[in-house]
Amino acid sequence: MGKQLDNERTMSNRELFKKLFVFLKPFIKHFILALVLILAAVGLELTTPLLYKEATAEMTNNTVDLGKILACTGLMVIVFIVTAIIQFIEAMILQRAGQGIVYNVRNEVFRHIEYSSIEQINQIPIGKLVTRVTNDTATLNMLFTDVIVNLVRSVVTIIGVIIFMFACDVGLASYMLIIMPVILFATFFFDIFARKAYRKVRHNLSHLNASLSENLSGMKITQAFNAEEKQYREFKERNNKLKKSYSHQILLMAIYRPFMYVCYAATLFIVFWFGGKSALELAINTGDLTGIGTLLAFYLFIDKFFGPIQELAEQLNTLQSALASSERIFEILDTPSTIYDEDDVIELEEIKGEIEFKNVWFAYEEDNWVLKDVSFHVNPGEVVAFVGATGSGKTTILQLIVRNYDIQKGQILIDGIDIKRIKLDSLRSKFGQMLQDVFLFSGNIMDNIKMHEESITDAQVYQACEYVGANQFIQKLENGYNEIVRERGNNFSSGQRQLLSFARTLVHDPKVIILDEATANIDTETEVLIQASLEKMMNIGTMLMVAHRLSTIQHADKIIVLSKGEIIESGSHHELLQTKGQYYKLYKIQYEKNIHFNENQESL
Secondary structure, eight states: OHHHHHHTOOOOHHHHHHHHHHHHGGGHHHHHHHHHHHHHHHHHHTHHHHHHHHHHHHHTSSSOOHHHHHHHHHHHHHHHHHHHHHHHHHHHHHHHHHHHHHHHHHHHHHHHHHTSOHHHHHTSOHHHHHHIIIIIHHHHHHIIIIIHHHHHHHHHHHHHHHHHHHHHOHHHHHHHHHHHHHHHHHHHHHHHHHHHHHHHHHHHHHHHHHHHHHHHHTHHHHHHTTOHHHHHHHHHHHHHHHHHHHHHHHHHHHHHHHHHHHHHHHHHHHHHHHHHHHHHHHHHHHOOOHHHHHHHHHHHHHHHHHHHHHHHHHHHHHHHHHHHHHHHHHHHHTSOOSSOOOTTOBOOSOOOOOEEEEEEEEEEETTEEEEEEEEEEEOTTOEEEEEESTTSSHHHHHHHHTTSSOOSEEEEEETTEEGGGBOHHHHHHTEEEEESSOOOOSEEHHHHHHTTOTTSOHHHHHHHHHHHTTHHHHTTSTTGGGOEEOGGGTTSOHHHHHHHHHHHHHHTOOSEEEEESTTTTOOHHHHHHHHHHHHHHTTTSEEEEEOSOGGGSTTOSEEEEEETTEEEEEEOHHHHHHHTSHHHHHHHHHHHHHHHHHHHHHHO
16 A cells, blocks of 8 residues: 555546445435536526527617516526525535535545554555545545536536527527637646646645654654754755645646636637627618627627636636545555455454464565564463564564464464454454553543443443552542543653553453563553562463563563574573573673662662
8 A cells, every 4th residue: 555655546537436436326316406406507597698688689679668678687587596596505415415425435544544454554654644534535525515516517508508509690609619629629638737737736745744744743853853954954845846736736727717718708709700790781781780689698608608618627627636636545445455354264252362373484575584484382371471682573473463464474373273264353352462652542541441442331440450550640640530641642651651551451351461562661660560460460361472671571481582583492481591591691681780770779
């Protein structure tokens, strides 16, 4: 998905409208009704030039029939009122349909992102995804509530004008055909160049949003390294690219609209030149002044013809923007998740917690192996810790167990069943994950622990918080469990966020617990607090741990030492110390560091 977004895949109009029709189909009745109303409104509007013609013709007669003139005037007033009512009803119908369509599209895009693999999501800047769900769907809204209907109205009006013109005077109407090829030719090329311009605008806007999102999230680091000017220059460069793409788009409109006005003036000149001569000759030779009424009618028809033509420029402008946004939306929707359920997957009611890796090979990038022929077995209820240098594959093992990524070779088994044969929802529901970087959502503490799971009671939340020691700081808060959690939980310390993460995991009753550097960001006082909780949690079920602090994993049943993606040692804490291998060296280094740290503390 990430690569496709960068390559800016393009689609034909036919392909795009075919895909959009899927979302339009539930609201097809609304659009049919709107089309009927448009036809009625356009038909009524096109009668006004004829009424003007009749009224003008009557006024040029030797004996003026005032009643007929008043009747024409009254009919015109009625036409205006009825047309306004029809257009109001049509607008309301379309707005309801358009908002419903965009609501469904927005939901579908967000849901698709939710079920994309972690690998795919990591490839795309968050700002780009936000642009897809918000800006692009908002632009798409205009397609259904404004552009399509106005395009239909404009086309129907243009066709209707031509028909009424020929009904009014075939000779004058024929002169209109002279200018038509020029209009069609100009519109065709405008459509091609405008589409390219809008693709560029959406591309640059998406990159600007991605840059903005990243810079705002990392503002603390920017300020810490005095990098404000550098980041500003990068943002200014992206902003300048967006400005240039907008300028190109505006230039196209600046050329197209005046050109259409020239065509309008040329058409008026042609009609009045030839029509005026005919009307003048008729008046001189026969005294018949009806040609003046015909000229007036044609003037109004031309105005009604070029009004939609001018509007077409605006509508095509917006249409290209909407189609460009549609392309980017379907880039998301058409990209399947790399992690998915096979056809014959099974649901797991319960698991014992037995885990086995059989000759597992895995690489994030082709042939750059992170894990090489890794095999190990975890018995139900065992506590197993993974130790090794950064990049040795510890965290990767934990991510593979819950299928955040799929392995290239080998097998991963849960209770003897290959995890690819287990339904993803069923598999992940049996695991509780506590990570180093705790993410808290905006809301309150209670909502963050429950994660909107209605089956979890408040009493269970209180019990879980007491179990991990989180209740000690929650009870001191002004609003307790209803305390507001600001964005990413930045109103809590790292240790407090981690304790809330522990409680959140436990309350969902996992059968296997995963701790990935879960104590890395916790201060010494908080570590002492949760160490007792960890010992309790070891009795819940199978536990897999990754920790740099070896003091955290000394009580594990088994410790697996990794180096460059391979298992080099395995055994209990005491067994590994006796062998005096890599684990012994790591333990000795940390032990000496702790002694040195304690001596410094005492001297202070």
